[in-house]
Amino acid sequence: MKGLPVQCPACSTRYLLPQSLLGEAGANVRCPSCGREFAVDAAGTLLGPAQEIRGVARHVFDELVARVGPDLEAAARERRLFAEHGPALLEAWDEFRRRAGTNAPSLPFRDELRARFGVELFPPGGE
Numbered sequence: 869m870k871g872l873p874v875q876c877p878a879c880s881t882r883y884l885l886p887q888s889l890l891g892e893a894g895a896n897v898r899c900p901s902c903g904r905e906f907a908v909d910a911a912g913t914l915l916g917p918a919q920e921i922r923g924v925a926r927h928v929f930d931e932l933v934a935r936v937g938p939d940l941e942a943a944a945r946e947r948r949l950f951a952e953h954g955p956a957l958l959e960a961w962d963e964f965r966r967r968a969g970t971n972a973p974s975l976p977f978r979d980e981l982r983a984r985f986g987v988e989l990f991p992p993g994g995e
């Protein structure tokens with residue numbers, strides 16, 4: 869199977885990322901060697917720290933949208949996103965922190981939320 873060559877930023881292991889794992893915006897990868905998660909764009913370029921974290925947020929929201937479905941966007945338009953999907957958003961937040969690291973800034977997550985749904989998240993724990 870054809871793949872995209874990528875390199876882990878933590879341990880420098882090189883491998884081929886299956887094309888099937890790549891989305892339009894790239895992919896989030898977990899290094900099979902050291903477990904580090906990182907993001908690459910659709911061309912396999914490693915995204916820099918800020919972009920990398922934004923890529924994590926994007927991926928988490930992609931999964932959230934895939935899981936919840938189009939009602940998520942309808943809810944956002946009608947300003948009932950938090951009322952109806954609060955737990956799912958908190959799960960997305962937890963997932964984001966799991967992948968990006970517990971010290972990751974919340975800004976990329978909030979930026980992505982704003983970009984997608986036009987809503988502001990009051991960050992858990994503040995910042």
Ligand SMILES: [Zn+2]
Pocket residue numbers: 876877878879880881899900901902903904
């Ligand atoms: Zn690695």
